[in-house]
Structure formats: structure tokens, C-alpha cells
Amino acid sequence: MSDTTHHRICPLCEACCGLEIKVRDRRVISIRGHKDDVLSRGYICPKAIALKDLHEDPDRLRSPRIRRNGVHVEATWEEAFAEIERRLPPLLAGHGRNAVALAVGNPAAHKIGLLTYFPKLARALGTRNVFSASTLDQMPKQLASGLMFGHWLSVALPDISRTDLLLVIGANPLASNGSMWTVPDFRGKAKALQARGGRLIVIDPRRTETAAIADAHHFIRPGGDVFMLAAMVHTLFAEGLVSLGRVASWVNGVRDVEAAVSPFTPESVASRCGVPAPTIRALARQLATTPRAAVYARIGTCTQEYGTLASWLVDVLNTLTGHLDVEGGMLFAKSAAFAANTAGKPGVGKGVGTGRHHARVSGAPEVFGELPITCLAEEIETPGQGQVRALITVGTNPVLSSPNGPRLSSALETLDLMISLDIYLNETTRHADVILPAPSPLEDLHYDVAFPQLSWRNHARYSAPVLPPPQDQPPEWQTLLKLAAIVQGKGAQCDANALDDAQFEDDTQRMFGPEADAVMAATRGLRGPQRLLDAALRAGPNGAGFGSEKDGLSLRKVMEASAEGGIDLGELQPRIPEMLRTPSGKVELAPPLLLQDLQRAAADVGRAPPSLVIIGRRDVRTNNSWMHNLPTLAKGPMRCTVLVHPEDAARHGVSDGALATLRNGAGQLRAQVRLSLDMMPGVVSLPHGWGHDLPGTQLSVAAQRPGANINTLLDDQSRDPLSGNAVLSGVAVSMEPA
Numbered sequence: 253m254s255d256t257t258h259h260r261i262c263p264l265c266e267a268c269c270g271l272e273i274k275v276r277d278r279r280v281i282s283i284r285g286h287k288d289d290v291l292s293r294g295y296i297c298p299k300a301i302a303l304k305d306l307h308e309d310p311d312r313l314r315s316p317r318i319r320r321n322g323v324h325v326e327a328t329w330e331e332a333f334a335e336i337e338r339r340l341p342p343l344l345a346g347h348g349r350n351a352v353a354l355a356v357g358n359p360a361a362h363k364i365g366l367l368t369y370f371p372k373l374a375r376a377l378g379t380r381n382v383f384s385a386s387t388l389d390q391m392p393k394q395l396a397s398g399l400m401f402g403h404w405l406s407v408a409l410p411d412i413s414r415t416d417l418l419l420v421i422g423a424n425p426l427a428s429n430g431s432m433w434t435v436p437d438f439r440g441k442a443k444a445l446q447a448r449g450g451r452l453i454v455i456d457p458r459r460t461e462t463a464a465i466a467d468a469h470h471f472i473r474p475g476g477d478v479f480m481l482a483a484m485v486h487t488l489f490a491e492g493l494v495s496l497g498r499v500a501s502w503v504n505g506v507r508d509v510e511a512a513v514s515p516f517t518p519e520s521v522a523s524r525c526g527v528p529a530p531t532i533r534a535l536a537r538q539l540a541t542t543p544r545a546a547v548y549a550r551i552g553t554c555t556q557e558y559g560t561l562a563s564w565l566v567d568v569l570n571t572l573t574g575h576l577d578v579e580g581g582m583l584f585a586k587s588a589a590f591a592a593n594t595a596g597k598p599g600v601g602k603g604v605g606t607g608r609h610h611a612r613v614s615g616a617p618e619v620f621g622e623l624p625i626t627c628l629a630e631e632i633e634t635p636g637q638g639q640v641r642a643l644i645t646v647g648t649n650p651v652l653s654s655p656n657g658p659r660l661s662s663a664l665e666t667l668d669l670m671i672s673l674d675i676y677l678n679e680t681t682r683h684a685d686v687i688l689p690a691p692s693p694l695e696d697l698h699y700d701v702a703f704p705q706l707s708w709r710n711h712a713r714y715s716a717p718v719l720p721p722p723q724d725q726p727p728e729w730q731t732l733l734k735l736a737a738i739v740q741g742k743g744a745q746c747d748a749n750a751l752d753d754a755q756f757e758d759d760t761q762r763m764f765g766p767e768a769d770a771v772m773a774a775t776r777g778l779r780g781p782q783r784l785l786d787a788a789l790r791a792g793p794n795g796a797g798f799g800s801e802k803d804g805l806s807l808r809k810v811m812e813a814s815a816e817g818g819i820d821l822g823e824l825q826p827r828i829p830e831m832l833r834t835p836s837g838k839v840e841l842a843p844p845l846l847l848q849d850l851q852r853a854a855a856d857v858g859r860a861p862p863s864l865v866i867i868g869r870r871d872v873r874t875n876n877s878w879m880h881n882l883p884t885l886a887k888g889p890m891r892c893t894v895l896v897h898p899e900d901a902a903r904h905g906v907s908d909g910a911l912a913t914l915r916n917g918a919g920q921l922r923a924q925v926r927l928s929l930d931m932m933p934g935v936v937s938l939p940h941g942w943g944h945d946l947p948g949t950q951l952s953v954a955a956q957r958p959g960a961n962i963n964t965l966l967d968d969q970s971r972d973p974l975s976g977n978a979v980l981s982g983v984a985v986s987m988e989p990a
């Protein structure tokens with residue numbers, strides 16, 4: 253057979269690079285960057301190559317597992333669904349819908365089948381107990397953006413190709429390849445910025461890979477961002493540097509912000525955040541006096557006690573310095589499909605709110621339809637009406653990725669039923685009674701649902717499956733529909749395609765009204781995510797519509813462009829006021845929820861910092877908890893090491909290469925020490941996603957070098973109260989030689 257060439261969006265991180273994959277005799281023979289890709293222009297990182305390892309990984313599950321007497325045994329799909337049908341409906345009948353929890357993880361963001369069909373399962377279940385990795389990650393950013401701009405995914409993005417000053421706070425795109433910002437080849441774009449005379453400034457408790465290429469780097473005490481940012485805003489007002497520019501008539505609340513930040517003088521916050529007052533002032537001035545500038549902040553600013561406040565203040569800075577919604581500043585993407593900020597009436601909307609219901613045990617408010625994932629263990633453990641008795645996990649490994657993993661692990665073992673849709677028998681799914689495998693990404697079609705809303709450039713790209721799935725392997729959307737059918741009492745035997753047809757027709761009638769017949773006609777012959785995608789593209793801002801085919805996007809058009817690298821929809825453009833979905837039709841600079849929370853921060857300025865705190869770290873050859881089983885990535889130096897400044901090493905008696913014990917009230921672990929002058933003194937760093945030494949898993953490569961789980965040191969009760977996001981950064985630890 254001759255070689256075939258395929259184009260596939262890399263599903264492994266938010267950069268969403270376009271790949272060119274060559275196949276011979278159903279085997280991948282090469283993976284490289286697709287140089288014509290409209291978004292990534294040939295850029296890739298080492299993880300892309302590992303898609304071959306992932307596809308061929310003998311540990312990757314290719315058939316369901318049922319746990320019998322504590323052992324996971326291979327089962328057919330029929331047996332697996334029969335087991336679920338035998339056990340799930342009685343639990344629902346006996347204990348109610350909230351007794352079944354749902355948890356979904358990071359890979360779902362990279363799978364159109366999961367993103368479009370998980371909500372259908374959630375709706376069928378009707379449970380309030382929905383949890384996701386979002387509350388270990390970006391929920392603060394989504395809440396702040398939602399309150400300001402009216403929708404959870406209306407996130408302002410740096411216009412990196414035209415800006416002259418990029419301030420990066422708590423992000424390391426050289427390792428992570430960007431987050432809440434799809435920006436493949438950040439390094440190349442940063443170099444271009446510098447080549448045209450622009451500056452890159454990084455604020456981070458570690459002199460990161462990104463800091464190393466920056467024009468300036470400032471240490472910040474972990475968790476100190478809210479204080480530094482509030483003092484920068486304070487400086488803008490104090491020095492008359494506020495100038496809103498083109499959005500001036502679309503912003504509410506400037507005076508309220510001025511009053512709210514009045515206690516935060518640079519001098520009053522300097523010791524709390526570790527950034528000297530003159531530096532804070534200089535940063536604010538630079539931002540205000542550079543015509544094209546942008547502030548970008550990411551996970552380091554989210555995974556802390558004041559995550560929502562910090563995320564909000566970043567965009568307050570962007571707005572007050574006239575950099576919101578202008579070229580070279582911060583812009584909003586215009587996604588060709590699935591974006592709430594292109595749907596409905598332009599310029600006004602319902603806005604966002606929180607707390608439609610609350611977690612039963614902690615009382616934490618619902619945010620964006622979810623409860624904090626750090627509440628999951630206590631919801632399982634605590635008896636009473638509404639106690640969680642069953643759990644369905646979809647692509648998530650919270651035993652490693654969530655604070656106090658050991659507690660969660662014990663709690664999972666007490667469930668009456670656990671079902672996992674996953675590709676591995678790992679630290680979390682080992683607790684499942686039934687594991688339903690997902691296909692390999694190379695066997696799945698793809699279109700990015702969320703990331704075009706966060707991309708540095710507007711585009712539309714489709715990936716067909718590179719390889720055919722094994723005969724009996726259902727796509728994930730069908731597995732989710734089957735679970736929904738079981739929940740709804742329609743039985744495991746029902747035909748997923750027929751269910752999908754019926755649902756699509758219902759939804760179309762409801763959403764399109766008089767146009768429904770045209771929608772049905774235009775999408776005839778399609779089903780599943782492809783049909784949803786076709787409808788979304790046609791209805792989207794660049795769409796062909798549903799009548800006689802006019803110029804514009806449809807699934808067919810985007811598919812046809814795949815070999816040419818997709819469809820380029822151009823640079824980001826100013827979108828205010830059209831993209832706003834706030835009830836006022838304005839940017840809400842001073843949401844009352846946030847002003848109120850700022851008082852909590854004001855009362856906390858004087859707190860003395862612990863003498864040693866721990867933060868995380870990402871490495872380009874790993875991804876969260878689940879790529880440690882891929883030989884291409886696992887080889888080379890051990891990456892789960894604790895970075896320690898030499899002064900701290902001396903103070904605690906630990907030395908380079910030796911093992912140290914880290915401990916606090918939550919737990920303890922052992923990890924190898926690496927001395928590093930790049931660490932801020934008083935701060936040590938250990939990556940997350942390790943700890944593959946738990947029994948009952950099937951991860952033969954990862955188990956050889958298991959590493960230690962940082963989340964054994966983190967407290968599952970420690971959250972940003974507004975967003976429910978876990979505190980993962982700046983946690984006090986002690987350290988001693990092991």
C-alpha cells in the first residue's frame with residue numbers, strides 16, 4: 253500500500269498545532285508540523301511526535317474493563333453497558349439524581365465529541381454534582397471575564413503580532429505553549445516582538461524559560477499578584493495615567509475601581525507581594541505610556557486565594573491604560589462556530605452569575621454550572637440526603653491532579669458505583685467498576701470547539717480521522733449518549749444514532765424555529781459532532797447559512813481546506829461593543845462581587861509570609877498526569893525534581909541530587925533536590941501530575957519512574973471563594989533531608 257498523508261490538529265495542548273502525519277500500512281511513519289497550517293505554520297513541540305507512542309501504547313485500553321472481586325477484567329461493550337444498566341438506574345431511583353456525580357477533565361477540551369456530548373449526559377442526569385479540572389485551573393479567569401464582558405469564554409487576548417510591550421504574569425508559555433491563549437510558537441512571536449523593538453516582561457516566582465528570553469523579569473511572592481496589580485491600578489489613578497481610549501464610552505465603573513484600590517499604595521503592598529514599590533510604579537507607567545501594550549496572566553495568577561481578583565485586575569489594567577480592544581493591545585477572537593459572543597443579539601445579554609445552587613457540604617457556590625472539584629471527596633464521604641454514591645469520570649485523573657489526592661482516592665473506593673470513560677487504567681480509573689475506553693485521537697475526527705475563541709488569529713480547521721478505529725470501538729459521543737439513554741431509562745440496547753437523530757431534530761426545532769426545516773435539509777446525511785459542527789459553522793459569523801448555498805463556511809468547506817492548512821479568517825479585530833453580552837451592554841469594570849472581595853484582600857495586606865512555600869512547574873515533555881507512559885517523552889532526565897534556591901538548601905540542610913522530604917499539615921512526600929538560582933528564595937518548585945506508584949494501575953512505563961505527587965501537600969479546603977478554584981500555589985511546606 254502507498255503512503256498516505258493526513259492533517260490533524262494536535263490534541264495535546266492549547267496551542268492546537270497543525271500536524272502532517274504520514275501513514276503506511278495503517279502505521280504512523282512520521283509526524284511533523286504542517287507548514288501550511290493557518291494557525292501554527294509548521295511549529296510543533298516534542299509532544300506531537302508522541303502521538304504515535306500514544307496510539308501504539310500497549311497499556312492504552314482497547315476494550316472495556318469490569319472490576320470483579322477487585323480485579324479489572326476485560327469485557328465486551330455489551331457486557332460493560334449491561335453492567336451499568338444493572339447498577340446505575342437503581343441508584344438513581346433510590347437516592348435521586350444528585351447521588352450521581354460527574355467529573356470531566358482536561359482532554360475533553362481537545363475532543364469535539366466530548367465537548368458537545370458531555371452536556372447531553374449532564375442534562376440527562378440533572379445532577380448538581382458536576383465537577384471539572386476547570387476549578388484546578390482557569391475558573392477565576394472565566395468568572396472575571398464573564399462578569400466584565402458577559403460570557404465565560406469572552407477572554408481578552410494579547411495581540412502579540414502587533415504589540416510593543418507584553419507583560420506576562422504567572423505563565424510560562426515556553427514550557428506550556430500557552431493557555432487560555434492559543435498561540436503556537438510563542439517563542440517565535442516573542443522574538444519578532446523584540447526584533448521590532450518591543451519588550452517582553454515576565455513576573456514569576458521562578459526565572460522561567462520564558463523569563464530567560466524576556467527583556468526583564470521580576471520575582472513575585474506566590475499569591476501576591478492581587479496586591480501588586482491593585483497597586484499598579486492605584487498608581488494609574490494617583491499619577492493621572494488613566495486613559496480608556498476607544499472603549500471609553502463602553503465602560504462602567506471607573507470611579508468605583510478608583511475608590512476600591514485606594515488602600516493599595518505600592519508601599520503598602522511591597523512586602524506582601526515581594527515586588528518593590530518603585531518596580532510596581534515603573535510597570536504601571538510603562539504600561540500606560542506604551543501605545544501598544546498588553547498584560548497577559550495565567551495559571552500562576554488563578555490558582556491562588558485571590559485568583560478571581562487577580563484575573564480581573566489584569567483586565568482592569570488593560571482597560572484603564574487604553575489597551576482593551578485595540579490593535580496591539582488586547583482583542584477578542586471571533587470564532588467561526590460555537591461562540592456565545594457571536595450568537596443572539598449583539599452587544600447585550602444575560603451576563604453571568606454564580607450560586608444558582610451550592611455544594612451540599614461546604615456551601616461553595618455553583619460557578620458556570622459546576623461545583624469545585626476539591627469538594628468531591630467530602631461530598632462522597634459525608635452521609636445525608638444528596639450524598640454522592642456514584643461517579644462518572646470522563647478523561648480526568650483527580651487522584652493525581654486534585655489537592656489531597658490520597659483522601660479522594662479513599663473516598664472513591666467507598667462509592668457504590670464508579671464508571672470511567674478514559675484511555676488508561678490509572679490512579680483514578682483503578683477505582684472504577686466499569687471503564688469504557690475512548691479511541692486514540694488518531695482514530696477520531698476533530699474540530700476545536702473552544703480554542704478558536706481563544707486564538708491569536710481567527711481560523712477554522714477540521715481534522716478527519718487519520719486511522720480507522722477498531723471495528724467495535726464507539727466514538728466517545730456515542731458512549732456518552734448510551735450512558736444518557738441508560739439514565740433516562742431507554743436501555744443500553746438503544747441505538748445511539750437514532751437517539752442522536754431525534755435529539756438533533758428536537759434541538760433544531762427549539763433553536764431555529766421557522767428555519768428548522770432548512771437546517772434539517774442542509775445537514776442531512778450527517779450525524780454526531782459533524783452535524784452539530786456543520787450547523788454551528790453555517791449559523792456562525794462567517795457561515796453559509798441554511799438556504800441556497802452562498803459564500804460562507806460549512807463543514808464541507810472547512811473539510812476541503814484541511815490539506816491547505818485550514819481557513820484563515822484573519823487577524824483579530826476590535827469587537828466592542830458588538831461582542832459584549834452584559835445586561836448593561838457595557839464593560840463592567842467594577843462588578844460588586846469583586847469590589848466586595850477586594851476588601852478581603854485589603855484586610856490581608858499585612859499577613860507575614862511563611863518562610864518556605866511550594867509552587868508548581870511545567871515541562872515541555874510532559875502534560876499533566878497522563879503522558880508519562882509514552883517512551884518518547886519519558887526518556888531523558890527525571891523531571892519530577894524539587895527546585896531549591898541554594899540559600900534555602902543551606903538553611904534546610906538539603907543538597908543537590910539528594911532526596912528531600914517535604915511536609916506540612918496536609919501530607920508529605922520525597923523528591924530529588926535540584927539547586928537552582930532561578931528560584932525566588934523562600935520558594936521551591938515541584939511539577940504536578942506525578943506519583944505513579946499506586947497499586948492496581950496499568951502504566952508500565954510511568955511506573956518505572958513514578959515521581960512524587962505534589963497534591964499530597966495541598967489542602968482540598970483551600971479555595972478562591974468566588975470561583976471555587978483550588979489554591980495550588982504558595983502553600984507553606986517544611987523541607988529536610990530524607
Ligand SMILES: Nc1nc2c(c(=O)[nH]1)N[C@H]1C(S)=C(S)[C@@H](COP(=O)(O)OP(=O)(O)OC[C@H]3O[C@@H](n4cnc5c(=O)[nH]c(N)nc54)[C@H](O)[C@@H]3O)O[C@H]1N2
Nearest residue numbers: 422424428431474475550551552870871872874875876981
Ligand atoms: N508541556 C506542558 N504543557 C502544558 C501542560 C503541561 O502539563 N505540560 N499543561 C497544560 C495546562 S492543563 C495548562 S492549564 C497550561 C498552563 O499554562 P501556564 O499558565 O503557562 O502554566 P505554567 O507553565 O505552569 O506557568 C505558570 C507559572 O506561574 C508561576 N507561578 C506560580 N505561582 C505564582 C504566583 O503566585 N504568581 C505568579 N505571578 N506566578 C506564579 C510558575 O512559576 C509558572 O512559571 O499549560 C498547558 N500546557
Ligand SMILES: Nc1nc2c(c(=O)[nH]1)N[C@H]1C(S)=C(S)[C@@H](COP(=O)(O)OP(=O)(O)OC[C@H]3O[C@@H](n4cnc5c(=O)[nH]c(N)nc54)[C@H](O)[C@@H]3O)O[C@H]1N2
Nearest residue numbers: 357358359385388389647648649653673674690876877940
Ligand atoms: N498541584 C497542581 N495540580 C494541578 C495543576 C497544577 O498546576 N498544580 N494543574 C491543574 C490543571 S491546569 C489541570 S487542567 C488539571 C488536569 O486535571 P485532569 O484533567 O484531571 O488530569 P489529566 O492529567 O489531564 O488527566 C487526563 C485524564 O484523561 C485521560 N485521557 C487522555 N486522553 C483521553 C481521551 O482522549 N479520552 C478520554 N476519555 N480520556 C482521555 C487520561 O488517561 C487521564 O485519566 O490538573 C490540575 N492539577
Ligand code: SF4
Nearest residue numbers: 262265268269297300
Ligand atoms: S505545542 Fe506541542 S503539544 Fe501543543 S499542540 Fe503544538 S505540537 Fe501539540
Ligand SMILES: [Mo]
Nearest residue numbers: 358385389390
Ligand atoms: Mo489546565
